[in-house]
Amino acid sequence: MRTRSAQFSPGVWSKQRKIVWRLLLVSAIGMVFVATAASVHSHPVAASQASQSNSIPHVKCVIGLENIKPNAKGTLSLTPSGLEFSTGKNKADISTASIQDIFTGQESRQDDSGPAGTLAKAGIPYGGGRIVSLFSHNVEVLTVEYVDSNGAFHGTVFVLSPGKATELKNKLVAQGAKVNNHVQPPPQEQKP
Amino acid sequence: MKSLTPAAFRSNFLTALGTLLLMVASFLLQPSLLGKPGPAPQQVEKLKASAIQLERSGVSDDLLIPEDTRVAMYENVILQLNKTKKFQHVYRSGDRTADSVPDLVRLRVTPQAFKAGSQKQREVTTVTGATSIKVNVQFISKDGKVLREKVVEGKVRFYGENLRATYDLAKKVAAAVNETF
Numbered sequence: 001m002r003t004r005s006a007q008f009s010p011g012v013w014s015k016q017r018k019i020v021w022r023l024l025l026v027s028a029i030g031m032v033f034v035a036t037a038a039s040v041h042s043h044p045v046a047a048s049q050a051s052q053s054n055s056i057p058h059v060k061c062v063i064g065l066e067n068i069k070p071n072a073k074g075t076l077s078l079t080p081s082g083l084e085f086s087t088g089k090n091k092a093d094i095s096t097a098s099i100q101d102i103f104t105g106q107e108s109r110q111d112d113s114g115p116a117g118t119l120a121k122a123g124i125p126y127g128g129g130r131i132v133s134l135f136s137h138n139v140e141v142l143t144v145e146y147v148d149s150n151g152a153f154h155g156t157v158f159v160l161s162p163g164k165a166t167e168l169k170n171k172l173v174a175q176g177a178k179v180n181n182h183v184q185p186p187p188q189e190q191k192p
Numbered sequence: 193m194k195s196l197t198p199a200a201f202r203s204n205f206l207t208a209l210g211t212l213l214l215m216v217a218s219f220l221l222q223p224s225l226l227g228k229p230g231p232a233p234q235q236v237e238k239l240k241a242s243a244i245q246l247e248r249s250g251v252s253d254d255l256l257i258p259e260d261t262r263v264a265m266y267e268n269v270i271l272q273l274n275k276t277k278k279f280q281h282v283y284r285s286g287d288r289t290a291d292s293v294p295d296l297v298r299l300r301v302t303p304q305a306f307k308a309g310s311q312k313q314r315e316v317t318t319v320t321g322a323t324s325i326k327v328n329v330q331f332i333s334k335d336g337k338v339l340r341e342k343v344v345e346g347k348v349r350f351y352g353e354n355l356r357a358t359y360d361l362a363k364k365v366a367a368a369v370n371e372t373f
Contacts, residue, residue: 062260063263063264063267063355070271101259105260107354136311136312141260143259143260150287150289151288152283152286152287153248153266153285154267154284155264155266156263156267157263157264157267
């Protein structure tokens with residue numbers, strides 16, 4: 001007995017393969033969008049949990065702390081003596097008395113930044129990576145300027161979820177940190 | 193095709209030959225090929241210093257630069273200066289212990305131009321949205337004399353966050369330090 005599939009011509013098989021490949025492609029792009037959306041929505045949940053305490057998880061220290069590598073992620077805590085950033089392995093402190101100025105700013109960051117995100121975008125065919133690049137989320141940047149015991153100037157840049165930097169700045173000011181009046185430049189990511 | 197007369201052929205041949213001879217002569221008569229040295233590249237004597245101190249760039253009303261960019265530029269330059277291993281000590285701005293170093297050189301990085309790009313625009317279009325920062329780098333002696341000066345520019349063109357321009361700038365400042373010391 002001949003099976004039904006054996007009756008298909010090679011042209012029908014190639015059409016079916018094309019359909020399967022297209023379905024796989026569409027589902028892969030869909031998965032990227034879902035993953036992107038999930039990462040965006042997970043931040044406010046973490047932020048709301050953290051707002052109850054003085055510790056903020058998932059903070060990126062872009063640069064400026066001793067013993068902490070640039071772009072390290074960790075927990076930023078407000079202690080009675082100042083700020084503390086901990087990555088689990090390493091820890092760094094900034095005392096409130098040493099702070100000379102604090103700046104906050106709004107920025108927009110890509111949802112899939114970093115080398116992994118860049119590779120993933122490059123792997124999406126038909127220029128789909130550019131569409132993924134359109135998805136971004138707002139972040140708040142906290143810049144703290146302070147001096148050490150020798151009077152040497154240091155600066156640290158943190159990237160936090162929206163609202164957190166202003167909240168932290170206000171708490172530090174309440175603790176006695178110095179803040180000057182600044183002329184704010186226009187936001188960097190206002191272009192469409 | 194119209195055939196050439198012998199006279200016309202001879203004329204064309206002589207013109208082509210003359211052109212070829214002129215090209216060969218101009219190539220051979222170049223100073224370097226004749227054994228004569230051309231204008232020698234300027235041999236600038238390298239500076240010597242055991243320590244360097246990075247000065248903090250002043251804030252100008254004409255050129256508004258976000259403070260995170262300014263701080264990232266300062267910290268990246270400190271990191272890159274340490275990586276050059278040209279100095280026994282790299283002092284930060286305001287460090288009182290630097291005053292006791294006799295051959296201290298101060299490094300002043302003054303921003304001249306800043307263009308805030310857009311990461312989204314860069315990644316979507318790949319040709320627009322570049323972030324760039326241009327600075328004037330000055331090496332200054334302890335008595336305030338400008339020893340060397342150079343303009344360098346840091347950019348992020350395709351992929352990467354805006355602050356990556358400060359990393360690129362710091363690498364170029366470190367290259368200027370390697371040329372100078």
